[in-house]
Amino acid sequence: MVKCPRCGYENSSTAVYCDNCTYLLSDSDGNKIKNTKRESSWNMSIGKKIVIVLGIIVIAFLLFSFVYNSTQPSNQDSLNIVSDDGSNHQTSSYPYKAVIQYGGSWYAEMGDPNYLVKESGYGNKRFTLDCAAWERVSLDVQKQDYGEGELKVQLLRNGEVVAENSTTQSNGRIVINYNY
Structure with a gap:
């Protein structure tokens, strides 16, 4: 030997x-x-040393990835507006809701004034806005079908109406800017 x-x-x-x-x-x-x-x-082969160093690098990378991913908002949280049809979980961190009541088609820009989301629809609709309690909120809703019915827009904060406006003009437009 x-x-x-x-x-x-x-x-x-x-x-x-x-x-x-x-x-x-x-x-x-x-x-x-x-x-x-x-x-x-150090009584160890070079191959073993390389494996240990690579193992340390992989563990550090996995730890960094975990910390980075746990601090990023989820896809649902990063959306600027979420339809409130009961299928999405709503949290108290977004206390504002927009309610649009109209019998025809409409177009709206809603949310944080710096990050407005564009929506169009027909009939009554309710939206949860991605605006925290301390942010400004902007709603800009306009009739698209030039109908004679009443277009009514409400801004709710934690379930209570904080701003409201309506119009019956055929090309009616409602703008609500709210600062808490």
């Missing part, structure tokens, strides 16, 4: 290279290399 001078592994006496770390155990003439193990070195 030949002990590897690099890693200390016990190799067969006919081995030319260490079976563990591939260190040259004999020269080209078949003469055994003197068993000179360095006492002060």
Whole structure:
């Protein structure tokens, strides 16, 4: 048995290279290399060192990815407006709702004045706006069919009407700007 001078592994006496770390155990003439193990070195093969370093890098990357993803808003939270038809979970962090009441077609721009969302529809509709309690809210609703019916728009905050307006003009338009 030949002990590897690099890693200390016990190799067969006919081995030319260490079976563990591939260190040259004999020269080209078949003469055994003197068993000179360095006492002060880290007694581990280079391959094992690379695996450990790569493992540390992978663990750090996974930890960073977890922290980054847990601090990002979900897709639903990043939307500027959510239809309030009962299929979406509504949270108290978005206390504003817009209610549009009209028997015909309409077009609206709603939400934070800097990030208005455009919606069009027909008939009565209710929306949850992506505006926090301390933000400004803007509603701009206009009739699209030039009908004679009443277009009524309400802004609700935590279920209570805080602003309301209506029109019966054929090309009626309602603008509500609300600052809490």
